Amino acid sequence: IKMLPARATLVTCIRGMGRRAPKQGKPPILPPAKKVLYHVVHPEWQSARDVEELLWRRLTYNNAMISLREVFKQEIKEKEHAGTGMEHLREEEEKELDVLLAAAEKRNEERKAARAAREADELRETKEEMLKEIEERLEKDKLRAEKSAKEVREAIARSVNFVNRENLQESILKALDSPTVYDFAIDRSGKQYMEESPVKYLEGTPTRQKGRLYEKTLGPFTAADSEKTTVV
């Protein structure tokens, strides 16, 4: 029993590298070769039983393939009609996507509303804060203005006694007439003994100088003074 030749194969050729499959036989423009002209093919002898068997096998196989193809086509058709076919699956997919996109849109709307409310609150709070700040600033400015005005008024009040060009001569004479004495002595109890103010015009004859001018006779030392005295 011989196998089917390679040319009779039913396989589809998938050419990954893109080369075209060559056409069968000679290009039609060419005449047949001299060798094949009048060439009669004498096939090998095969017994009738083998031939019948091979024929039966071939026919059975082909019938089986055709039947199977028909069965599968019917199945696909039935599924399409019943709604479980490929097209229906695609349609269901589209519907599912529409539902999901609608849900996403709804979520977006909710978030938008929440964000708008949140931003409105934040804006209101910010405005309140700003107004508060402005109020505080104004208060501060007002206090500062009042303080400055008071100081200016005091300065103006003080300036009444200021010495200027008009009363300069008068002020000098006045100052000379009433000198301030800063000189003083101090004892260990903290009691200050101020120097007497100088006399403008000496009256009478001054007494004989008995001691040094800067020497002072201190007052009586009492018990209270002893308590206050700091021992150095």
Add this chain to the structure above:
Amino acid sequence: SSPGSSPSPLSTMPFMHGKMPLRRTYFYLQQGKIKFRDNVAVFSMGYPRNVERVLDGANQFVFWHWAQLQFHNPRVQLVKQMDKVITPYAKAFLKDGREVLFDLEGLSREDIEKELIQTLGKTELVLKRESLEKMAALNPASFGSACKRQCMCEIQGQHPCTALLRAPQVMTGKWRWNHNLI
């Protein structure tokens, strides 16, 4: 600099230290969960980069999952728009012309991932349909670069591969036709 990275003392080859190389390993890329539907053509995301940790969800998502997203969706164009908006968003452009907007403000990395899978990811229905299509397209008799059998020579009953064994001269074109033209 990438978010959450500590300053590295080594300045040469900074992409070979820390989290960076892990995010490009084959194993890590395969762990990606987001597989878009065939309908998605472009996916763009706009987000600010220098924000507080609490609002960093979009930035974290891009940092950890962008490469995985491209790995699992090689036909989808991914676009990043950094520091152009205050509130992060994502927009998907479908092949039928529709646009899908995602508001990502306040969402964490995990939430963003979950939302994308839920809306544009492949559902069970899609996966079922794809597996059926694959089965229908599969022909065990095929041979070629995308099939189990690479060459005609692997099929029983055929001639051996001419890459390994030269075909008899009678089968060559130059012998059969046109001796002088080929």
